[in-house]
Amino acid sequence: MVHDIPDRLPPAATVGVWGWIRANLLCPWYNALLTAGSLYLIWRAVVPFWNWAVVNASISLDPAVAKQHSGAAWGFLREMWPVFMTGIYPAEERWRPLLALCLVLVMVGLTLLRPLRRATWLRAAWLATHLLVFAIIRGGGFTGLPAVGTHYWGGLMLTILLASVAMIAAFPISILLALGRTSNMPIARPFCVAYIELIRGVPLITILFMASVVLPLFLPSNMELDKLLRAMVGITMFFSAYLAENIRGGLQGLSRGQYEAADALGMSYWQKIRVVILPQALRIVIPPMVNNFIGILKDTSLVGIVGLVDLLQIAFATTSNPKWFGRLEEAYVFIAFWYWVLCFGLSSYSQHLERKIPSAGK
Amino acid sequence: MHTQTYTATHLGDAPVVIDIKGLNKWYGQFHVLKDINMQVRKQEKVVICGPSGSGKSTLIRTINRLEEHQEGVITVEGTPLTNDVRHIERIRREVGMVFQQFNLFPHLTILENVTAGPIHVRKMPRKEAEAIAYTYLERVGIGEQARKFPGQLSGGQQQRVAIARALAMQPKVMLFDEPTSALDPEMIKEVLDVMRELADQGMTMICVTHEMGFAREVADTMVFMDKGQIVEYATAEEFFTAPREERCRMFLDQILNH
Numbered sequence: 001m002v003h004d005i006p007d008r009l010p011p012a013a014t015v016g017v018w019g020w021i022r023a024n025l026l027c028p029w030y031n032a033l034l035t036a037g038s039l040y041l042i043w044r045a046v047v048p049f050w051n052w053a054v055v056n057a058s059i060s061l062d063p064a065v066a067k068q069h070s071g072a073a074w075g076f077l078r079e080m081w082p083v084f085m086t087g088i089y090p091a092e093e094r095w096r097p098l099l100a101l102c103l104v105l106v107m108v109g110l111t112l113l114r115p116l117r118r119a120t121w122l123r124a125a126w127l128a129t130h131l132l133v134f135a136i137i138r139g140g141g142f143t144g145l146p147a148v149g150t151h152y153w154g155g156l157m158l159t160i161l162l163a164s165v166a167m168i169a170a171f172p173i174s175i176l177l178a179l180g181r182t183s184n185m186p187i188a189r190p191f192c193v194a195y196i197e198l199i200r201g202v203p204l205i206t207i208l209f210m211a212s213v214v215l216p217l218f219l220p221s222n223m224e225l226d227k228l229l230r231a232m233v234g235i236t237m238f239f240s241a242y243l244a245e246n247i248r249g250g251l252q253g254l255s256r257g258q259y260e261a262a263d264a265l266g267m268s269y270w271q272k273i274r275v276v277i278l279p280q281a282l283r284i285v286i287p288p289m290v291n292n293f294i295g296i297l298k299d300t301s302l303v304g305i306v307g308l309v310d311l312l313q314i315a316f317a318t319t320s321n322p323k324w325f326g327r328l329e330e331a332y333v334f335i336a337f338w339y340w341v342l343c344f345g346l347s348s349y350s351q352h353l354e355r356k357i358p359s360a361g362k
Numbered sequence: 363m364h365t366q367t368y369t370a371t372h373l374g375d376a377p378v379v380i381d382i383k384g385l386n387k388w389y390g391q392f393h394v395l396k397d398i399n400m401q402v403r404k405q406e407k408v409v410i411c412g413p414s415g416s417g418k419s420t421l422i423r424t425i426n427r428l429e430e431h432q433e434g435v436i437t438v439e440g441t442p443l444t445n446d447v448r449h450i451e452r453i454r455r456e457v458g459m460v461f462q463q464f465n466l467f468p469h470l471t472i473l474e475n476v477t478a479g480p481i482h483v484r485k486m487p488r489k490e491a492e493a494i495a496y497t498y499l500e501r502v503g504i505g506e507q508a509r510k511f512p513g514q515l516s517g518g519q520q521q522r523v524a525i526a527r528a529l530a531m532q533p534k535v536m537l538f539d540e541p542t543s544a545l546d547p548e549m550i551k552e553v554l555d556v557m558r559e560l561a562d563q564g565m566t567m568i569c570v571t572h573e574m575g576f577a578r579e580v581a582d583t584m585v586f587m588d589k590g591q592i593v594e595y596a597t598a599e600e601f602f603t604a605p606r607e608e609r610c611r612m613f614l615d616q617i618l619n620h
Contacts, residue, residue, distance in 0.1 A: 260428050261465035265479040265531060266454035268447075275482055279469050357469070 053333075063323055076324040077334055083318055084334060087154015087309045093139075093146065097157050100133040130168075137161075150228040154309035156338055158228075162300040162310065163342075166235040167293055173236070174243035179273065181244065182251050192244070199241035204299055207234045212306040231303045239296050246288040250281030283357050290350035294343045311335050368595040369401040370583050376403040379535055379566050380425060385434035387417075387424060394420050395431065396591040402535070407561050408568045409577040409598075412587035413613060418570045421587070422537045425568070426457045439534055455483060458528030462540040464520045466512035472499065472523050473508040479531040491530070498526040502556050518549030522556055529560075536560065538569040572617060578602050586610045 013019060025035045056071030059078065066073035077084075086097050107129050116122050137157075140147030153161070180192035199207070211234035212227060219225065254277060262272035282289070301312040309317060315331035318324065367383070370376075378401045385398035394417045402408055410418045423429040425436060427443060427450045436443040438453045466475050476495035480486040486494075499505045502522035504515075512520055521541055528536060538557065542550045554576050561567060561580045571577065577584060577598065584601035586594040586609075594601065594610040605611045 255463075255465075257461060257463050257465035258467065261459075261461065261467070263428060264426055264454060264457075264459040264461075265527075266451050266483045267479075268451065271482045275478055276467055280467075283469065 052329075072330050072333075073324070073327055074330065076318075076327045076330050080318045080324065081334075083155065084311065084314050084331075084338075085155050086157045087152070087314060089148060089152050089154065089157070090146075093148060096136050096139070096145065096148075100136045103129060103132060103136070150226055153228065155314045156311050158303075158308060159297070159300050159311040160342070162228075162232060162235060162303060162308075163293075163297040165232050166239055166296050166300070169232075169236040170240040170243050170296075173240040174247055175278070177240060177244035178247035178251055181248055196241045196244055199238055200245070204235070204238050204302055205305065207238050208302060208306050210234070227306065228308060231306055231308055235296065235300065235303075239292065242295075243289065243292050246285045246292060247281060249288070250283075250285035251277065253284045254280055286350050286354050286357075290346055293346055297342055297346070298339060311338060367399040367401060368585070368592060370403050370406050372597055373403050373406055373582060376405060378402070379404050379406075379439060380568075381435075381437040382425075383435045383437075385421075385424065385431055385436065387420065387429065387431040387433075394590050395424070396589075398434070398592060400585070400592065400595070402566065402568060405564045405566055406582050407566075407580050408583045408585060409581040410568065410570045410585045410587060411572060411574070411577065411613070411617075412593075416587040417590040418585075418587045419539050422459075422539060422568055422570055425535075425537060426454050426459055428459075451483075455531060456534045457537060458531055458533035458535070459537045460521070460524050460528055460539065460541045462543050464512070464517070464524045464544070466520055466524055466527070468512050471509055471511055472504060472515070475512065475523060476527045476530045479527065484531065494532075495526070495530050498529045499523070501529075501559075502526045503552075516549060517545045518552045521545065521549075521553045525553075525556055525560070535566045535568070538567065538571065540570050540572070542571065542573060574602075574614070574618060586613065588613075 013022065024031075026032045052071045054071075056069050057074055058066045058069040058071070059074045060066055061075045061079055063073070063075070066075050082091070082094060086094055089097065107126060110116055110122060111126075135141070135143050136145070137153070138148060138150070139145035177192045177196060180188040181196065183189055208231060211230040215230060216225065258276055258280065259272065262276040267275065301310055303310050304313040304316075312335060315328065315335050319326055319328050319331050369378070380402040382398050382400045385395055386393070387395040398421060410421065412418050420429055424431045425438065425443075439456050441449055441452050441456075443449060443453055466472075467478065470478065473492065473495055476499060477488070477491040480491035480494060481488060484491075496505060496508065499508055502525055504519055504523055504526065507515060507519065512523065515523065525541075541557070542553050545553065550573070554573060557567070557569070557576070558580055569577075569581075581598040581601075584594070584596055584598050585592055586601070586605075586607070588609050594605060594607045596605070601610075602614070605614060
């Protein structure tokens, strides 16, 4: 007769903190070397930064005081940060972008509440929010607020506006492009292929130049398209081509059986796409899609070359101010922080979505 | 070209549900279906067998237009299968299909899989569709798992859900395309039991399968196909006791005595 072998604990050297350190940092010998080398490099980078940003820094609003310190002059940001947020938007009207931001945050909060998520009125409210945000910031017309033209918009506000308009507008366009490209339709398919390949073959800078310099040549001289609008259209066109290719990957990642099962139930083309195909295809492409969104967000910094003053351009504008002349390091650290917060937020949200939405085979 | 139409005369004058006339299909240059003339009558159980590549799956997939044919006329419940999308969708609503690989929608729960057809295609209110879905899920023995996702079920359970999904559309005909070929041996019986019960209730069924025990027990009509044509068409009794064609005898010999 065979007796059951009783369970034993694993060897002590393989578990716990010491076990982890041994396994990941010290063994075998070359890992110990790598660990030591990495620690040295971190030390060489962190210490000077710490000295610059904290030890030798000043927070005085007076540039003369700041000059006596060898480190960062955070007073520059204390004074200038509202400009980084909204650019040359009139100071006494800055409460309006803030109000718009609060509105969006409230809507996001409502959307995150589970019982409300599928409510129809919430979708309608989102649509209204987009228009309302524009109305609040732009003013004029029925709002009774003083109008602030788009050439006054700038800074982080402009960066976020450009990126979110491009994301929201490029998303449905790219779905249609991807569906068109994977279909057998005689005219739509070649059109989608041509559009995607043409746009992908051209740098974003070129498209922005085209939109702001070349496009007006074809329009009647009395018709003037808003500079911001032109940039938005250019960025949207550009990213819808990239996004379409990602979504196409998702569409092709589904098995033929999914299409056939939907067909066999008698679903129409659009029912099949909406109920069966897109939810799965989009789930597959969340990581590359968010990669794309992060790309959009950072590439909006190119609008500087067509004369829009986004977050990056604010850094140049504020540091050429004689009072805080040349404080580029502080400005760069500040805008890098904001880009990082936004991109990291997008990336964290995508990982949350990936965990939450069940995918095939899980 | 022979013009004999195979029809189940032994079923008396039951109305014809599916009428296939002069059906021919090619994949490029390859002639996969050759001069198929065949009728399926109400409540008839047809089992199609034959070596792989003989065109049996292709044949049942032309009936709901998962495969397009180049020649011939297929009529389902009086609706001719043409390129008209409305005809195709009407036929697909009346014809349920069960696939070898189940093809459940992995992003939807079991309940949502079964209600998708009634809600979106039949425009049924959600409550009503769910009631129907539960009826069929109970019938195939999956009622308790309605809130789970397909990936959490065994192959046999998934295939039974697939059957319930097709039934929830309340079709006039059910097509089974090798429904047990992708299953582990211990799960084949549970799926065949569901199919047997369905046959007892009088569903019109066309099954492509290698399960000869099931065929012998359930089929009114056996169809043996080889190289794209119908080689033998007989009652189950004749087919298993006295097949006329040599090819058919060899095939039966191979799959019954392995």
